[in-house]
Amino acid sequence: xxxxxxxxxxxxxxxxxxxxxxxxxxxxxxxxxxxxxxxxxxxxxxxxxxxxxxxxxxxxxxxxxxxxxxxxxxxxxxxxxxxxxxxxxxxxxxxxxxxxxxxxxxxxxxxxxxxx
Ligand code: AMP
Numbered sequence: 001x002x003x004x005x006x007x008x009x010x011x012x013x014x015x016x017x018x019x020x021x022x023x024x025x026x027x028x029x030x031x032x033x034x035x036x037x038x039x040x041x042x043x044x045x046x047x048x049x050x051x052x053x054x055x056x057x058x059x060x061x062x063x064x065x066x067x068x069x070x071x072x073x074x075x076x077x078x079x080x081x082x083x084x085x086x087x088x089x090x091x092x093x094x095x096x097x098x099x100x101x102x103x104x105x106x107x108x109x110x111x112x113x114x115x116x
Pocket of ligand 1: 016089
């Protein structure tokens, strides 16, 4: 169920513009409005989930699908060889600002700082 107050639900519904790079029946991927590296794409499920913490057993396939979409986009966007990160911030300490589950696909330049 879409949330009409949710920014990413509104992007998915094409009510707010974004630069889409991929979509299928489960996810939409679009360029981050404030890219941190040359390739910064958000992979977002069509279903409104608040974040990683909103996942349930029924979403097992969705998460695997997102990982494979990330791999595909990394190849298509030319960062697979040089390397990339897939990051999902969950909650305040992680710095989550949009409360619709999304994964950041980051690549195209060395990333400063290695958290883990
Ligand atoms: P997070 O801080 O992990 O919740 O990530 C939210 C991301 O959404 C940030 O990297 C923002 O730059 C990005 N963002 C916010 N508004 C938009 C928008 N209208 N279009 C694309 N990306 C956006």
